[in-house]
Amino acid sequence: MSNNNETEFLLSELAKTAKASLEEATALHPGLYRSGEIHDLETSRIFAKEWLCPGRAADIPNPGDYLTYSIGDQPIFIQRGRDDEIRAFANVCRHRMMKLLDGTGSCKRIVCPYHAWTYGLDGQLIGAPYMDRSKGFDKTEISLKPVRIEIWHGWIYVTLNLDAGPVADALADFPDFLNLYKVEDYVPVVTQDHVWQTNWKLLAENFIEGYHLPIAHKATVGAGYRPDDIEPFENPSDAFTFHLFRKPPDAIVGNAHPDNSRLTGDWRNTSMLGVVFPSHLIVLAPDHLWYLSLRPKGADEVHIRFGAALAPEVFDAQKDPELEREKMIALFDMINAEDRFVVEGIFAGARAPLTEPGRLSWLEHMLHDFAIYLNAKIGGTEEK
Ligand code: FES
Ligand SMILES: [Fe+2]
Known part of the structure; x- marks a missing residue:
């Protein structure tokens, strides 16, 4: 056949x-x-x-705590912010695509292991050394790509599908x-x-x-x-x-x-x-x-x-x-x-x-x- x-x-x-x-x-x-x-x-x-589950909110109880996951070929990380909000981001540096975080851990900011571009817990680029001669480069315009995230009974769900309905509706x-x-x-x-x-x-x-x-x-x-x-x-x-x-x-x-x-x-x-x-x-x-x-x-x-x-x-x-x-x-x-x-x-x-x-x-x-x-x-x- x-x-x-x-x-x-x-x-x-x-x-x-x-x-x-x-x-x-x-x-x-x-x-x-x-x-x-x-x-x-x-x-x-x-x-x-679909919505996929990378873990539980209780796995990252404190600001800065993170866990990593992937959706197909897309590595992502999930991190609790200073405001207690849990966010998900593409785990890929906006400079030259280096993976930013591995496993689980906690950090006050995310520093790329390649050239040290640095991101806040809200994904915003806050540091980019030696970029002063790059014309028009404005770090305030650059953030990590957000990934959709929802919490249901303490479980975290993520998806790359911008059209997916809310988890709570699907599980209503x-x-x-x-x-x-x-x-x-x-x-x-x-x-x-x-x-x-x-x-x-x-x-x-x-x-x-x-x-x-x-x-x-x-x-x-x-x-x-x-x-x-x-x-x-x-x-x-x-x-x-x-x-x-x-x-x-x-x-x-x-x-x-x-x-x-x-x-x-x-x-x-x-x-x-x-x-x-x-x-x-x-x-x-x-x-x-x-x-x-x-x-x-x-x-x-x-x-x-x-x-x-x-x-x-x-x-x-x-x-x-x-x-x-x-x-x-x-x-x-x-x-x-x-x-x-x-x-x-x-x-x-x-x-x-x-x-x-x-x-x-x-x-x-x-x-x-x-x-x-x-x-x-x-x-x-x-x-x-
Ligand atoms: S790839 Fe991240 S700082 Fe260069
Ligand atoms: Fe079994």
């Missing part, structure tokens, strides 16, 4: 999967995970258009239980970046189904997961989907701390597993949260930003925060290793010539929502 024909075939398979009912649905066609053309469509129609139908958890107050404990050799959709799908939890994660978080107890959100939108699940009282994580007075009744052991499309994957529990933010780097590689945070009373009750942090990192290392094993394993399966899509369980309802989302974004030939 020529590439064009193959892409058409894969998109028609995607449409078939998306249009089936959940009771009749299958997994996606394996070719959708390995095709470079599908990756190109996802890049231009999804990742260049998200039930308001996030306010009960006061998720924006959760205290960050760890943020890490990883690169896995798999297709980003396999990792997203793995995150949003609980079917594998009691099996692939039986040594960790799967032990307390009761599949019969999940409560799918009945009205998934084109911007998000989730389900709620409940943990038994003896589960190692997932119960409210006695000092948590925000959550009452069943909410004290209820967690949410969900996704803000395309690639912000969230577990929100009464005692902690963790999330992944995925950026595909080709059909066969995904960059993962992983963050975990504790509910404030859980954070405050720690006797030895450093030790607790190490224990939390060790637990998430185990969970991530369990997921990496399956996600890289199924990517091998997706490349195998005899592979055909299998049927879905009702526990995989979010995979079906994901297929509907993908079809809406990359299905058809018209730019959306």
